[in-house]
Amino acid sequence: MSTTNRCGRLLAATITAGVLLGASVGPAAAWPIPLTAEDNAFLGATRGKFPGNDDQLLTAGRQACRMLYSGQPANAVIDSIAAQYAAAPGQAAIVLNAARGTYCTQAPG
Structure with a gap:
């Protein structure tokens, strides 16, 4: 077997191994996203x-801060959060108050 042929096979094997390793490591390293103390x-x-799961709660809280x-x-903010998430105004107020206490403690309003 020639040196060029061996180098070509070695290169192909290395690329294949890299692709397979990258595909298996990528998603595992990206998920789950660790929660911060503020998130908890x-x-x-x-x-x-x-209403909603943890992802929806976190999104609603951060959205309240942006607003x-x-x-x-x-x-x-309460009216908008309540309408978007099909929640009662009292429930949206809980989200706003919790967001103010954790994420946006310096927010105006």
Whole structure:
């Protein structure tokens, strides 16, 4: 077998191994995303008190903060969160208060 042929096979084997290893490591390293202390505190304050799973709760909390930082008043944030997630205004207020206590403690409004 010639040196060129061996090098070609070695290169092909190396590329194949790299692709297979990369495909198996990529998703495992990317998921699950670890929760921060703030995430855990927020979830503890909102689980069972607002409709949806943890991902939806975290999204609603961060959305509430973005709305506050964009200058929307608290009542508008509550109304918007309630409408978007089919929640009662009281449930949306729980999300807003929990977000203020964990994610956006310096938010205006």
